[in-house]
Amino acid sequence: DDDLSVLLDFAPWGLHAGVHLAAEKGWFKEQGLNVNVRDGRGSVSTIQLVGVGEADVGMAQLGPMATAREKSGIPLKSIAGWVRKGDLAAVVDKTAGISTIADLKGKKLALFAASPFLPFLDTFLKAGGLTRDDVNLLYVEPSAMMTTYTSGQADGVLTAGPYGQALAERDRPASLVLAEQAGISYPSYGYFSTESVIEGKEDILRRFLATQTRAFQYIYDGHVDEAVAAIISQRADLKLNPEILKSQIELYRPFFTTPNTEGKPFGWQSEDDWASTIKSMVEAGVLGDGFKPQDFYTNAFIGE
Amino acid sequence: MQPILEVRNVGKVYGSAPSGVEALRSIDLEVRPQEFLSIVGPSGCGKSTLLKCVAGLEAITSGTIRVRGEDISGPPSQMGIVFQRDLLLDWRTILENVLVISEFRGTRTDELEAKAAELLVRFGLGDFQRRYPWELSGGMRQRAAICRAILDNPELLLMDEPFGALDAMTRDDLNLELARLWQETRKTVVFITHGIQEAVFLSDRVAMMARNPGRIVDIFEIDLPRPRTLKMRDSAEFSAIVHRIRERFADIGAISTE
Amino acid sequence: MQPILEVRNVGKVYGSAPSGVEALRSIDLEVRPQEFLSIVGPSGCGKSTLLKCVAGLEAITSGTIRVRGEDISGPPSQMGIVFQRDLLLDWRTILENVLVISEFRGTRTDELEAKAAELLVRFGLGDFQRRYPWELSGGMRQRAAICRAILDNPELLLMDEPFGALDAMTRDDLNLELARLWQETRKTVVFITHGIQEAVFLSDRVAMMARNPGRIVDIFEIDLPRPRTLKMRDSAEFSAIVHRIRERFADIGAISTE
């Protein structure tokens, strides 16, 4: 069998369903693949480790990957975009009547200092006619972020929206104010590799991604429960909470397509989306000038 | 006259059977106010132990100890003590070491400091007031410890071989100094020594201890006139007493008895 | 005969000017092999300092010290030393303490252990072999330290007031023991004491030191016959020598000179 190592972004959560379901169903075997899936310690660390060759494929937020490509000089490239619509959002109380950015005025918002949201914050607030002085920012550790919100210390959390929403559901149901409202286009979770892996393992990657497109298609075709079961079975013994996993998968459903990818298979990325992403990122100062969309992604592995 | 110190049937065992050491057995002793009592006895017979018990520093296993008519529970007031080791505090200069007890008593004043400095001069440590203990010779350290014990003019003075580390001359000087001090202030002194001459020279009575177990075997009255002079030591009377005590000492035997 | 130990014009200053203490000034001394030399002198005159210099433990400020004809650089071999403080190791039993030096020398054997046990018995510590130092009286600790120094039969034995903490009887016993040891093994001994009688009894020569600065003022030859007995101490000859040394001691003065 052909070996492939995959480094996920974090401890198991809903979007890991792709790899775990494929493993569970034996699809890797079918493709003659021997896939080694490891959990990660955050997008940043996963991007760094894939960048230096510690794993062939990483799963992380693709925005930071783009930043990393510029900063490191290592040609990182996305090979599949799952959450193609930007998911950065303010997670706020469902009952607080906050629906626009302007409504955030005077609110206490928790965020993580290394969060990709931070560079976009000014653009985000400006769209609601606000500045940083109009809100109260609490920088906290990721593990404390949702707790500050659910315990009422903060009115909202700036994070990957559906991810946070799913966690908050039980204790303080939330709704989202998406960064998209401010015209921010920032792609979320996807798979990426270095160009050398892409060239060297082209065929293996193609077979691997075939299983993944198929997996997500299968999941959203009404097999969410099966996906949850697959995660739990692959990470047996971790006492994962099926409800949270399930709502994470379900809440991410609408983020799997953008207007530009309508009708395309899961994983396929649009040049226009990336072009506006680059624009947003340059504006936010997290990317320099002179990048083309093709620098950051390839659809070579995703069938039309 | 009521004794200032009464030791009744005191026993002391260190540790517990079977490995315990019986350091003292049925000690009986009375010390009258203003008396100078010496204790002599072979090494390891329990002299230091007895002194520590009297000072309220070691719990006794049996018997009672009274100071000024009261059972002791801890160190009695108005007591000064010179230990066998000098026990100077490393982090204090000699002068500060001498003054530490007055700090405990809350009696430290500029006056007392001057007195301490003066005392140090009398004990030949004038130039060493601002030195640290480890810069002094063994005998000098011991002298500093004596100054510390007597600075505050205690009513009851317990001394455990205070002159052990001193040469004969210095010792003579300090013997005289101590005799004079006693003559002037009439303290009660319990004085452990291994010098029989010294004991006779200084004391009203000399108690002799034997060991295994530690006990008092004899008490000698020293009827020599006061104040005493160094010359007296050459007198026949003096020699006779010393000789008598030595004989007795030889009876109880030193090392060989063990 | 070549001296085993030569001290030539040795000076020692602790610390540096202006607060330095001149502990020794131009000391000249020769010790012949198998000689028993005592050093007497007032407290603080530099006896311990001189011994430490000879032992190669303190750097000298000027002059030279030779042992067996060679300039010393550190402690010479075949030397035993008894310090003024007992310096027993808290974590070792008495027997183990006595054996520690043989461990350094790599000479520890079952035989030597038996010899150590026997030595302890001779020094009245037979019952205390397995005790820890803090369970012993002051004199017992000092005796243990002596056992430690002599167990390995050193050729050159340096002793700093080894009997300071002992009663007269024990002291006499140990004086005899030491004289016998010397007679048997003919070690070279440098012996610091504050007992003039003791010095005369034991020695071939007695060096007298004075202080401020520490220096040798006189050396007395002791022509008494060997082996010596305790009875000799009562002889007129003995008393005369002791008397002469005492006089000289009185000349240089003890405390009052300061």
Add this chain to the structure above:
Amino acid sequence: MPKLASSGFVQGAGFLAACVLLWEVAVRLLGVREFLFPAPSTIIMEILNYPGFFARNALYTLLVTLVGFAIALSLGVALAVGIVYSRLLENTLYSLLVALNSIPKVALAPLFVIWLGTEMAPKIAIAVTIAIFAIVVDTVLGLRSVDPETLNMARAARANEWQILRKIRFPSALPSLFAGMKVAISFALVGALVGEFVAGSQGLGHAILLAQGMFDTPRVFASIVILGLMGTILFYLVDALERYMLPWHASHRGARMAM
């Protein structure tokens, strides 16, 4: 002050029980939200429901802790000896150690993974780096605090430095070394945990991360409680070893004396 070990144990246990009770009552009465700070009963139930899970992870963490501690101890003592004997080492390695100790290990996470992988090695490395510091500092103090006259005694017998080290300096440094070990065993546990945060898929640290990701506060606290217990037990084991090995030291003599 006679101190009976058994009465001490009773007191300790009583205090613990009182704390737990107070906590339970506080949570119930004040209505503290369980997702923030669960009641002891919840935590105990959590442990009882998954004994195998906690046992397995605790054992893993314990293993890392003990290996890390053992390495920190041997390396730390060796380093301390070097520092005491060599001014060069003192000026170089000691300073480097001090600097390293001030660096947050979490910030170096990717380096640890790359250099040491994701298995036990990086965790042990972190445990060692955190634990070694107290050992070195306390051992250096102990080795240096020997009475100079006692050193003279040994030198006079021409003991070589190695003998002096073994027979004089080291035994007299033991009380200090044990103080260092008590601090170190506790920090070795923290280090093992930090290591598990940085990488890997086993141990209580990993369990805490996962539980946090799943918002499973009872499990987070169950792990924390187990950690606290482990730390306490390890500490008192070192303490017991000290009492056993150093009966001669002033701080323990009381136990063998009448007063």
Add this chain to the structure above:
Amino acid sequence: MPKLASSGFVQGAGFLAACVLLWEVAVRLLGVREFLFPAPSTIIMEILNYPGFFARNALYTLLVTLVGFAIALSLGVALAVGIVYSRLLENTLYSLLVALNSIPKVALAPLFVIWLGTEMAPKIAIAVTIAIFAIVVDTVLGLRSVDPETLNMARAARANEWQILRKIRFPSALPSLFAGMKVAISFALVGALVGEFVAGSQGLGHAILLAQGMFDTPRVFASIVILGLMGTILFYLVDALERYMLPWHASHRGARMAM
């Protein structure tokens, strides 16, 4: 072994320079990816380019460290005294402290934030909880190691416990306390940093997180280097204070003696 402070400094600096050079050469020759482990020259440039930024954040972290250290010192010494004098406190508070020290503070992040907010308080609290342990353990050892006969000397003079504590136990515990302080100052810095990871918007910890989010490795390492320097300087300040305050202690006497 005469030890000259100046030669020590030269050695230390030389060693540091050698390390930096080696690192630079290694990075350039071995082609270590700068992205993970930048060359010293890159780091130095980073610091020189943003001196104000680093100074501001370092000062903030320093402030937290010093306040945390001061609290840990006073609280720790007070606790140690309590533990030495009260068997009850030893069985209760000491064990609690041991247990608390075994818990990774990061795992309690949510509680810190909720109870203490996101300003300076939680950071100081974390610095204190991490630093206090070594102080308590070492001070307890020091207070207990007093020569029993010296205690007798004071008792015979009817010194009360408070006087014995101040004039006997405490001075003789100082060398041990200083060893504890050296460990503690280093851990106070780590604690301040962990605190900044947990919450807050200032300090080198925050700077590291921000830079990590932006893949700005030079900045991460610049912060780490500054932390290492700060830790070293703080440590040697405590060391200097010790030499100044304890000239009488055996470990420092050498400096004043001929040999």
